[in-house]
Amino acid sequence: MFLSIIIPVLNIEKYIKRCLDSVLEACFDDCEIILVTGASVDKSNEICDEYQSTFSNIKLVGQNGKGLSNARNCALDVAMGKYIVYIDGDDYVDSELFRKLLETLRATWNDMDLIATDFRRIAVSSGKSDKIENVYQIGRNTEPQYGIGYLSTMLQKKHCFWNVWRYIYSREFLQQNNIRFVEGKFSEDIDYTTKVLIARPKMVFVHCPFYYYSIGKGDSLMDCPSYKQLRDTLEFLCNSIRMLEKSSFMYSQILIGQYQFEYILNIAIIKEVPKEEIRKARLLYKETLEILLVGSDLTAHLVKRILHIVPLSMFAEILHRLKLFRRFIKRGSGKKQRGEYLDDNH
Template sequence: MKNPLITVIIPVYNVEQYLEKCLDSVINQDYPDLEIMLVDDGSPDQCGEICERYAKKDSRIKVIHKKNGGLSDARNVAIDVALGEYITFVDSDDYVSDDYVATLYELIKKNNCKISVSSYIRFGQDDELKDDNKIIKEYVFSPENAIKTMFYQKKFDTTAWGKLYHRSLFSDGLRYPVGLLYEDLPTTYKLFQKSDKVAFSTKKTYFYLRRSSSIEGSPFSEKKYESLLKIIEEFEIYKLQNLEFSKAIDCRILNFLFHLLFETEKNSHYENTIFGMIKKYRLKVLNDFNARKKTTISILLSFFGISVLRFFYTFGKS
């Protein structure tokens, strides 16, 4: 029986120093039946030329050049024209193991579901990576349990990458919100909700690069703040309609707030505003025994003020 075509979508913007490693890891997949879509999102460097060069040597690669519209827009453009029965995303500064696609597809085939998830390794540019796949476990979740697990950040998170989706999940116009940062937060749970089951493997097949010039590493901005407000507003509406997810969503919102708090400047308006929002959620999450230990510790430290939180955050990073 012929394997289904799987589309790998790679948005590309200003990553020329990392792009070749990413593309090499995708074209060398054990799973051969791929459509590889490179979306040059108006990149100002040599990324467009690199994409075209790879397309000339691998017929599975298709290149889309477009005006800069952001990560969501780049993904959406590719989703609209993708031919694969399944879709997965890879960020262009990351790379994947040779069995990334095969692992995700085997999970779907084995469990007859529409979404699969594998684990990942977060690394810095100077880190030495080691094989960490000696013990591999697999789990199958109902959509409800998958969403709760994701919001509690227990086994996996909301990232678009590291997952394989049946294309039917996008068929009713569900797309990533254009103009919004952290676009996977208000999107992935909707895809999970539409699936029958979600299969997960602890096998680490995705390698996520931490870099200062990424969205995560860039300084706090008005756009980050506006995205934060819009995402929280959407989550609050979703909670009213789905009370069973209230505690898990509150926990994810609080972790999101802690994450952004440490990006703000000391004594800034943003710092004070976000800390005020943390105060709103912390007591509810403190009583939630499903919250991660570091979330509970962060809550307890928050009662001593922002400066204490910052000190322990810096200490923890070092």
């Protein structure tokens, strides 16, 4: 089996057909699609049953727990492909680009552990045309770049690099390094990608933005962040920074700086959690601010000094207003909002 495509399915009846149709159009005969079904209350599971009865390369797996991480781990336990791709069931792929990427993977990159790609964000608008934003960290005119050293160039453009669906993974590499998803938490991609990169995969970077990541559907976890989501995100950011600090990975400082930047952006969430959770959110940040002193990132050190002078609540208000202003400007210019600050996975 060449490829296993892992798609968790939970209450996404409006989107799963589009996802499956786009993937099926790109697949070879030796590609399996693993649909991991949970306790959906809509018709998602019935739709999966229909597709499984029609297409022999679709495999249905029931979750033995809850959450996105558990769904992915359940699929990893039964996957047979040499390579693994993660796709969220409310997203979809450019079938032509995805197929070309897989053809090149088979012909040229079949000894690689990890393939990194660019992607596109799509803002779903009710009654209007969807807005698409290209997220190009590798670059349209860039030839495939071999070796993990290109990571430093890719990360000069500050976008989320930890989304697991923008990579193709060698299953053997994941097994050898015992890399799995932490269950029961949000923002699990941060931890997963940190462990993948620290394991020093043999890597190629290729533009090929085959993945369409959907936001703004109105049912996103990020539309109304909770204290738990913020806590889990900060926990993974801080743990990843500490993990990188202790590792001998040559690009640790770059990744630490990226995670610290995300930590700073998420301060705005203090103004977005439910009112009864604001106090806990402020306390959580006060308990973890020392993480900004790890490494050599000047921005992180500067923000830590500023927060000795400026109250955390005031700093959060400033970031929150800047975030709202940025969204307003992007809407006015016809561009899609970024859909951050909490983890960009869901």
